[in-house]
Structure formats: C-alpha cells, structure tokens
Amino acid sequence: MNEKLSQDFYMQDTIEVARQLLGATLVHVTQKGQRISGRIVETEAYLGAQDPACHGFGYRLTPRTQALFMPGGHSYIYFIYGMYNLFNVVTARRDEPEAVLIRALEPLEGIDWMSLHRPVKNPRDLTNGPGKLSQAFGFDTSLSGLPLTGDKIFIEVSGQATEEPHIVSGPRVGIDYAGDAAHWPLRFAISNHSHLSSPKL
DNA sequence: ACACAGATACTCT
DNA sequence: GAGTATCTGTGTC
Numbered sequence: 001m002n003e004k005l006s007q008d009f010y011m012q013d014t015i016e017v018a019r020q021l022l023g024a025t026l027v028h029v030t031q032k033g034q035r036i037s038g039r040i041v042e043t044e045a046y047l048g049a050q051d052p053a054c055h056g057f058g059y060r061l062t063p064r065t066q067a068l069f070m071p072g073g074h075s076y077i078y079f080i081y082g083m084y085n086l087f088n089v090v091t092a093r094r095d096e097p098e099a100v101l102i103r104a105l106e107p108l109e110g111i112d113w114m115s116l117h118r119p120v121k122n123p124r125d126l127t128n129g130p131g132k133l134s135q136a137f138g139f140d141t142s143l144s145g146l147p148l149t150g151d152k153i154f155i156e157v158s159g160q161a162t163e164e165p166h167i168v169s170g171p172r173v174g175i176d177y178a179g180d181a182a183h184w185p186l187r188f189a190i191s192n193h194s195h196l197s198s199p200k201l
Numbered sequence: 202a203c204a205c206a207g208a209t210a211c212t213c214t
Numbered sequence: 215g216a217g218t219a220t221c222t223g224t225g226t227c
Contacts, residue, residue, distance in 0.1 A: 062212075062213065063212085078212095078219090079210080079211060079212085080218055080219070081209070081210085081211095081219095082208075082210035082211065082220095083208075083209050083210075084221075086219060088219085129220070129221070130219075131220045131221060132221075173220090177217090177218090178219095197220095
C-alpha cells in the first residue's frame with residue numbers, strides 16, 4: 001500500500017525534503033481521473049531568502065512567486081525561457097520562500113498519456129529533465145499553488161520498508177549568475193540512475 | 202561523446 | 215528592454 005506524504009513532511013528542513021523525496025512517486029490525476037506517475041530520481045533545494053539562486057531571495061514577492069510563500073506542501077509551478085514550466089514543491093513555513101525543484105523522474109503509470117503530450121523517440125527522454133517532465137505530466141502555471149495534500153497532485157511513498165537509495169550531490173544547474181551559491185551542493189540524485197537530467201552529476 | 206546557438210514569451214525594472 | 219532554476223537540433227571530434 002502507498003501513502004500520501006503529509007503537510008508535516010514538507011514543513012521539514014528543505015535539504016532534508018530534497019533528499020527524502022528521492023525514490024518517492026509523484027502523481028498527477030488528470031481531468032479524466034487517470035493517474036500519471038513517476039519515481040523521483042533527481043531534485044534541487046532552493047533555500048529561500050538567504051539563497052541568491054532562489055526566486056524568493058531577500059523575501060522578494062512578485063505575482064509570479066506568490067505560491068512560493070505558501071506553507072510547505074503546495075505546488076509552485078512557474079514559466080521560464082518562453083517555453084517551459086518547472087515543477088517545485090514548497091517547503092518550510094508560511095512566508096519562508098523555500099522549495100525543492102523536481103528535476104527528473106522515471107515514468108511509471110500513464111506512459112501513453114505522457115507520450116501524447118510529449119512525443120519523443122526514446123521513452124527515456126519523457127521525463128529526464130525539469131522542463132521535460134512538466135510537459136509530459138501536463139503541468140502549467142494554472143496548477144501552481146495547489147495543496148499537495150489534495151487529490152490532483154501529490155507524492156506517495158511505499159508503505160513497505162524500502163531500501164535507501166544511494167544519493168549523490170553536486171552544484172545546481174543553470175544559476176551561474178548567483179555567485180557563491182552556484183557552487184553550493186544542493187542538487188541531489190539517485191546515483192547512476194538511468195533517467196537523470198544533463199549535465200550528469 | 203561533447204559544444205554551441207537559437208527558439209520562445211513571460212516577468213519584472 | 216533585459217534576463218531567464220531549459221531543450222533541441224546541428225555541428226565537430
């Protein structure tokens with residue numbers, strides 16, 4: 001049996017959430033009630049007001065980043081590069097703008113549905129990047145700010161005891177402008193997994 | 202196997 | 215007007 005992660009889980013320390021999400025299952029229930037899911041294999045932590053790479057740096061609040069200031073356990077989806085939506089889970093307390101970016105998944109349920117939204121030759125390319133997985137899962141900004149304790153988007157873990165994944169870490173991707181913070185080892189992945197994003201850890 | 206440039210449109214100054 | 219938590223195709227080795 002699987003259990004849905006509770007709000008308490010998301011209100012923990014952000015790095016802890018980023019590491020513990022590895023191996024869990026992200027689920028999107030579509031308009032028609034179909035389950036689309038994938039195993040989380042790569043994440044990045046964004047540490048709020050103290051993190052120059054975070055949208056909430058210095059508590060800067062804009063219309064786009066409102067969901068980031070919600071309490072832990074909400075979705076934060078934003079649009080970037082004129083083309084892509086990126087999916088994050090908000091962590092920590094209300095008004096602390098911290099989050100975990102989901103960077104890569106291994107597809108589990110609804111692979112046909114994903115292929116419709118994101119036609120690719122190799123199924124491996126369905127969800128091995130943050131922009132890719134949002135396209136495959138049908139995520140866009142209209143789904144930002146939803147509670148992850150609801151029935152539309154949530155994350156599950158197996159009720160059975162499972163083996164701890166072997167976690168590797170490294171610097172985050174695409175934030176060279178952020179000075180020192182560009183080197184912080186806040187990117188986490190399951191070692192050597194077949195569905196990691198590039199560049200490789 | 203890399204490395205590079207171009208696409209694209211929204212968000213904030 | 216400038217910048218962006220990316221991806222793809224096309225080039226070279």
